[in-house]
Amino acid sequence: MAGLEDLYREIILDHYRNPRNRGELPVPPAHRTEGFNPLCGDEIVVYLSVTDGIVEDLRIGGQGCSISQSSASMMSAAVKGKTTAEARRTIATFKSMMSIHESTLDTSAGLASDPEIPEGVSSEDSGLDEDPSDELRPPSEAELTALGDLAALQGVVKFPVRIKCATLSWNTLAQGLDEIATSA
Amino acid sequence: MAGLEDLYREIILDHYRNPRNRGELPVPPAHRTEGFNPLCGDEIVVYLSVTDGIVEDLRIGGQGCSISQSSASMMSAAVKGKTTAEARRTIATFKSMMSIHESTLDTSAGLASDPEIPEGVSSEDSGLDEDPSDELRPPSEAELTALGDLAALQGVVKFPVRIKCATLSWNTLAQGLDEIATSA
Amino acid sequence: MNTFDVAAIKADFPILQRCFNGRKIVYLDSAASSQRPEAVLDAMDTYYRTTHANVHRGVYAIAEEATRLFEEARHAYGRFVGAPDPAHEVVFTKNATEAVNLVAGTWGRANLGPGDHIVLTEMEHHANLVPWLMLSEQKGFSIRYIPVDRSGWLDLSDIDALLDGAKLLGVTLVSNVLGTLNPVAELAALAHAQGALVLADGAQFVPHMATSVTALGCDFLVATGHKMLGPTGIGMLWARRALLEEMPPFLGGGEMIRDVRLDGFTPNEVPWKFEAGTPPIAEAVGLAAALSYLEGLGMDAVRAHEIALTGYAMDALQHAYGDEIVLFGPDGPSNRGGVLSFAFKDLHPHDISQVLDAEGVCIRAGHHCAKPLMRKLDVSATARASFYVYNDEQDVEALVKALGKADELFGIG
Amino acid sequence: MNTFDVAAIKADFPILQRCFNGRKIVYLDSAASSQRPEAVLDAMDTYYRTTHANVHRGVYAIAEEATRLFEEARHAYGRFVGAPDPAHEVVFTKNATEAVNLVAGTWGRANLGPGDHIVLTEMEHHANLVPWLMLSEQKGFSIRYIPVDRSGWLDLSDIDALLDGAKLLGVTLVSNVLGTLNPVAELAALAHAQGALVLADGAQFVPHMATSVTALGCDFLVATGHKMLGPTGIGMLWARRALLEEMPPFLGGGEMIRDVRLDGFTPNEVPWKFEAGTPPIAEAVGLAAALSYLEGLGMDAVRAHEIALTGYAMDALQHAYGDEIVLFGPDGPSNRGGVLSFAFKDLHPHDISQVLDAEGVCIRAGHHCAKPLMRKLDVSATARASFYVYNDEQDVEALVKALGKADELFGIG
Numbered sequence A, B: 001m002a003g004l005e006d007l008y009r010e011i012i013l014d015h016y017r018n019p020r021n022r023g024e025l026p027v028p029p030a031h032r033t034e035g036f037n038p039l040c041g042d043e044i045v046v047y048l049s050v051t052d053g054i055v056e057d058l059r060i061g062g063q064g065c066s067i068s069q070s071s072a073s074m075m076s077a078a079v080k081g082k083t084t085a086e087a088r089r090t091i092a093t094f095k096s097m098m099s100i101h102e103s104t105l106d107t108s109a110g111l112a113s114d115p116e117i118p119e120g121v122s123s124e125d126s127g128l129d130e131d132p133s134d135e136l137r138p139p140s141e142a143e144l145t146a147l148g149d150l151a152a153l154q155g156v157v158k159f160p161v162r163i164k165c166a167t168l169s170w171n172t173l174a175q176g177l178d179e180i181a182t183s184a
Numbered sequence C, D: 001m002n003t004f005d006v007a008a009i010k011a012d013f014p015i016l017q018r019c020f021n022g023r024k025i026v027y028l029d030s031a032a033s034s035q036r037p038e039a040v041l042d043a044m045d046t047y048y049r050t051t052h053a054n055v056h057r058g059v060y061a062i063a064e065e066a067t068r069l070f071e072e073a074r075h076a077y078g079r080f081v082g083a084p085d086p087a088h089e090v091v092f093t094k095n096a097t098e099a100v101n102l103v104a105g106t107w108g109r110a111n112l113g114p115g116d117h118i119v120l121t122e123m124e125h126h127a128n129l130v131p132w133l134m135l136s137e138q139k140g141f142s143i144r145y146i147p148v149d150r151s152g153w154l155d156l157s158d159i160d161a162l163l164d165g166a167k168l169l170g171v172t173l174v175s176n177v178l179g180t181l182n183p184v185a186e187l188a189a190l191a192h193a194q195g196a197l198v199l200a201d202g203a204q205f206v207p208h209m210a211t212s213v214t215a216l217g218c219d220f221l222v223a224t225g226h227k228m229l230g231p232t233g234i235g236m237l238w239a240r241r242a243l244l245e246e247m248p249p250f251l252g253g254g255e256m257i258r259d260v261r262l263d264g265f266t267p268n269e270v271p272w273k274f275e276a277g278t279p280p281i282a283e284a285v286g287l288a289a290a291l292s293y294l295e296g297l298g299m300d301a302v303r304a305h306e307i308a309l310t311g312y313a314m315d316a317l318q319h320a321y322g323d324e325i326v327l328f329g330p331d332g333p334s335n336r337g338g339v340l341s342f343a344f345k346d347l348h349p350h351d352i353s354q355v356l357d358a359e360g361v362c363i364r365a366g367h368h369c370a371k372p373l374m375r376k377l378d379v380s381a382t383a384r385a386s387f388y389v390y391n392d393e394q395d396v397e398a399l400v401k402a403l404g405k406a407d408e409l410f411g412i413g
């Protein structure tokens, strides 16, 4: 059974208590994107300032649980100063970490568990509305290392209802980058 | 457990095989009333010729199961030549026999039975649409004797779904008498 | 193909072990509702004993587990009928009837109006008639019917005219009275050529043979849990995801929304958009166990057994009673499901069923919720025996023998 | 009044005996869904093992018995809520949500149009909001809302103006978020004086206290089986018989008809007119067992226990955390049901619930299907503990203690 320490790692709590890049940017020139988690009603706002393909600055607004707040904080630290291409790669890596195969999970939490979990049911598919085309392969060692602090969020996959919390800001960032790309 | 012999008494089978007063009467002067059993889709037609308050003649048409056919046949024999008041009394007695208390029934038929059958739930109330004002007291000995052959139909109450079969022609007769009374 | 050990299967069904008057029950009414194996009862009982909580949104472990089991049941049913996107194309309802009403009340309400017509068949169950009759009263479209011919087949001689300009074809895959296995794939191709959508009523089909919505070519498929070894209280609608996305919501309430304000609401994603309020959770768990059980037997083996047993029964009845028994529906067991309606001498179906009951044989007598078909057959009711995985030749023999008793009792001598 | 032996009651609930990490589960989410005692599980299991068949029309013994059990469950629920005509005034649905949709889709569709208005409250569950929002989009009537004041009561200062000319008042008997016990009898008198009908949402009331539809003075009452020790998959609508008779049918299909022709149909008598298709049979059997269980405890005792335990919890939480905990809803446990929503420091409800789960304490975090009320309270979610017959002071202590753990984990110091 997954323990709380898998979810609330020290580094996560640290980002929750001391969120990085929290605040707003003036719009315009910055770009503002809202993300909404229908499961709980929480909302995240990502302010993006992209110049010459570089994420020069970004800020996080909105409110949510510790997982969503710390994930957003780590994300901001991870992509700030990166090129948009690098940011997208980080998003992809992070999301693949979050949509790891159900079979590697122990969601049964000590309860009667069905041995016949259908192949290819990602935990996100269970009641959530994630794009089914999301890459489902687990991230490689190298990718995990590259994620740095973010790898601490790996424990979230053991708590399927909280995955949306962790991915909320990332989906919002991805949407923001898309919007900037198409409006450019 | 109620056996078939409770339902299909010899006298019932006799009326089924040799129905009395089967046929039609010319309308007018006779009165024609249709009865419909929604549970099975069967239909009975009662032709009534009433003069000076006497049921001078009646005929039975339509089709249905052995219980409905024999009940109609016995009914025709029982009320033919009687006054309408006597006919109504016979109807009332017959219907009280048919709406005997559930608690006197053994519908459990060897199955797990709920000891807490609510007081006053007549078997007819179970899924059927009988008028709830129907008298529910069981008929007295004297009344049963007065019913003669008809008392053979008493076994039907042990087969709740068939009660409608037995009462179909009687309800139709009652309706016919009402129609004649109001049109007079 | 798997071999079929009916004795072992029968032993899995507790109710079939019960004795009435010293005899085991002979249950020949699975077309009305099937029985359930231990595995299904255990799955539901275990669920309630270990895991129950309301699904979706709960953060604690048993709520997560309940949600997982519920969504896996959806997925399992989707795979069972060959859905291209099993996680998003299955809506749980309370029964097959609600599933048809859902299609009528959402797709139908949005797309049918005066001047439009839909096509149904004369052999539809009330579940696939009344919702359309009700909607047509409100919306003013018309309904055309594919007739049934004397041998129990759909009469397709006017099919082009009937389908010309139609918006929907609603057709049962197997008639619950005649047993007729309708050529739905062919009909669907014709309907699609006219731009009509196809709703297939699988209540008597999905439990009995391998189902592929893509092979059938239908757009909607309805079925019901209690006829396929599952519990009461759950029905299933499969529809193409794109269709579901377009359809307005059906019932309103919790779970089916994304947001609610005092002046309006935003619906949820499919399929949850169509599931208002607490869904049949334990029932979904039971259904999943039923699907596993059926998959364990192998649906091809289930069908082969059904054909063999139906053929055996048709032969046995005709052998015993010749012209005195009339079997409704097509000749040839492979043309039909495991449903056998018959008329026996001039005995009334309810009398037959009553006498059979005393012999421990359960069959159904009545109009089988197909009144228009009864009128067509010119009967008020039929007697109907129906077979499933737990029935065997002895059950058929018991039926044949019990009919003899009915004959004795009512016969003139 | 009966005395209440919670230890004995707890022992009747298998799931409450399960251990997680060496601790028995502390289940404080009965407002979302209750657990079931052995007696209910046994009743359903026994039904499936001995008696199952489809109800109505079957002539054989188990079909008759199934019908009898099903109709007796209807009768039992009717008596449970004090229905004047228990056999004809109870409609089984799949949940409370469908019951509201039924009223909206039949009575509402027939009686509401442009220029009309209905009155709801700001504290309604989505189940009693969305069906009306959906219908108002189609029919063009308007909806007025009785506001909720800062202490969690309905603000009745404008009630006369709100009800003036209204066609319906829809109000929850107990708020599933605030716990508020609304003065429905008084409101019903005011509504009736204006000629409005009254729909009472009893989902959080009927399971918890003696219910009399005549004393409440409502015209419609909805409730749901899974919140009152019964199974999922069954909900209940009670309505005055005369009203049911007038209402057009809801869903179409088998059982709800008297006759069907290719060009129309005649509906069945009430209440069957509203039950299309195979109903939740085993679920009704389970519900009847749940009602017996509750009657065995005595509903006055159930209520007394709830008041006592809620009061104990309010005191314990305030004693332990003072200003750091905010309890939503009215003061005084006798003004409320056994539902306690709270905010704790600045911790997010989902984080609270997650930590509590690790301590074996199940509470709900979220909007509780009452988004408009969340906006009014200016929160996106609350944490909610809710109590039922099997909860005791130790469960409350576990909650208090587990909140301390959450504080430790997230606290800055």
Ligand SMILES: Cc1ncc(COP(=O)(O)O)c(C=O)c1O
Residues within 6 Å of the ligand: C254, C276, C277, C278, C279, D031, D032, D095, D096, D097, D098, D125, D127, D128, D172, D174, D175, D176, D201, D203, D204, D224, D225, D235, D369
């Ligand atoms: C006040 C209230 N009304 C209605 C409902 C809906 O019940 P169900 O989901 O069983 O339809 C609920 C339960 O969530 C409730 O709390």
Ligand SMILES: Cc1ncc(COP(=O)(O)O)c(C=O)c1O
Residues within 6 Å of the ligand: C031, C032, C095, C096, C097, C098, C125, C127, C128, C172, C174, C175, C176, C201, C203, C204, C224, C225, C226, C235, C369, D254, D276, D277, D278, D279
């Ligand atoms: C062909 C057909 N369609 C639909 C139904 C309706 O199923 P349910 O009563 O479970 O809604 C039935 C079962 O009676 C059926 O045989």
Ligand code: FES
Residues within 6 Å of the ligand: A037, A040, A041, A042, A064, A065, A066, A067, A068, A164, A165, A168, D350
């Ligand atoms: S609970 Fe809302 S984002 Fe985590």
Ligand code: FES
Residues within 6 Å of the ligand: B037, B040, B041, B042, B064, B065, B066, B067, B068, B164, B165, B168, C350
């Ligand atoms: S079965 Fe129709 S009247 Fe008896």
